[in-house]
Amino acid sequence: MTVATSDRAATSTGMSTARHVGSPAWAGFKATITNQVKAFYREPAALAFTLGQPLILLLILNSFNFKITLPNGETRPYLDRLLPGMIAFNGMTVGLNSVAFALSRDKQRGVLRRIRATPVPTISFVGGVIVSRLIVAALVTLITYGSGVYLFGAQLEGNVALLLGLAVGGAAVFIAFGILMVAVSRSEDDIPPMFILILMPSLLFSGAFLDRSGLPDWLHWVTGGLPLTFLTDAVQQVANLGGGLGDIRGDLLGLAIWGAVATAIAGWRFKMA
Amino acid sequence: MAAQPITTSSPRLASPGVPALAVHGLRKTYGTFEAVRGIDFEVKQGEIFGLLGPNGAGKTTTIEIVIGLRPMTAGRVEILGHDVTSAATQARTLIGVQLQESDFFEHLTLAEQLRFLGACYGMAPDTDALLGYVDLGDRAGWKLKQLSGGQKQRFALAASLVNDPPVVLLDEPSTGLDPTARRQLWELIRALRGDGRTVLLSTHYMEEAEVLCDRVAIMDKGVIAAIDTPLELIHQLVATGFKRDVVVRDATLEDVFIQLTGHGFEDESAAELAAANGRHGRGKKGATS
Ligand SMILES: Nc1ncnc2c1ncn2[C@@H]1O[C@H](COP(=O)(O)OP(=O)(O)OP(=O)(O)O)[C@@H](O)[C@H]1O
């Protein structure tokens, strides 16, 4: 029988295929960050959703031309209250959205299995994913802040660095939630319902878009514990009232508790394969 | 860990006595179902070892236990003397793997995929050499979704070498390949042996096992029915008085196929035509270059 052979010598590949560059933990961590940031800007949908959504929301919501009264009695255009809410909300969507959906898809398709077959520790890979999303969160925050203030003319008080820190820290809490969702989901299909479950009450009751003061007492109390309520309140305290770290201690504590709980369960349950 | 010179190209026979892979009393149960029922075998350094068996025999289960993707129920598995349970990281460092069910990132180019996977081993792979080895040298900038099924298989083979491994595990590497491409894959696998690497592969193709593998284990329902060289197994069967009840012809349909379509990987458009006439009507292929 004829056996088609290529013209390559079958004796050896004649190649040294790789050289050492460091530990799998560190090299894998760095490569994951690069890879995930690339994933973000090469995916038009993710890019449009994460970067475009804040701009579109600003455009739409800013067309409601009414005034609101700040907790300190000042009357301001709605935009001034909306912008801090959006900065908080973005932290949530970057955290939840870009982690939970992408990671569960890669898990389902077996990408994570393939990585699991290498000596890279799970924590290096997940750590790389987290850092990449924190970078995205910082970017989105700066874009939202910049366009809100310089394009739409919002007037914010407070320290921009503190705002940025809050948004990125808040994103970290929601990234933990995103990983938790992947950890407890049986398949990709479980993610959207979980996402909606967190999104809906946050959208309605966190104070990011709608004022919380009109809520009935019990609902006000219950939804006061939502992670986005803490984050929104903190950002508004700083951005609207010029508050400092001391004014948002309670919010930070609430966020820290949510973050710790989510991280603990995610760390315990998350599996690459 | 014993100094395995995994960074050079022909290092492998470091401690010649040690088997590349040793599996002892391996058992695996899924719930109450016993998928692997106490198997023993050793793969010598530098050989191509075939794991044969029908669907559900336990081949993938065995391979994934070796790589540490599934926990074993009982038994001991060692890669070049490293226990895959207690020294999982060292063992993984020594293994290159092509899994039956896995995938790669969709947004990365082929070269980027290899670099990323390599980094997961703490290594910087020579992506040009790797892609050149599987005849994808001109597609370094392509995305995975632009490749045909057979090209993807070849890419997966290249990806199994990002850590320059002394031991390579290939789970059904030739599934989905046309007969010509399969023969070319054999050449690639022989070249791995030529480097001094050890190859364990699973397959459903008996001809492949016969011409490619130095030794084979035939697995069925979680047990190993026989281990030997292909020739010895055939001799044993013939010695029992067995005779094939088919007319011996001078050629087979496979020979016809190869005569009509046989050409190198290089001729991709003709290969696609062959593939289209054959079975794998994979998704559409991008036209980037
Ligand atoms: N995760 C799992 N849960 C339960 N049963 C499983 C699981 N994985 C495999 N099995 C069972 O174990 C047996 C062996 O499966 P395995 O995938 O190892 O077979 P295989 O020899 O690789 O088959 P194939 O040639 O089809 O790839 C099968 O009966 C299968 O149903």
Ligand SMILES: [Mg+2]
């Ligand atoms: Mg299998």
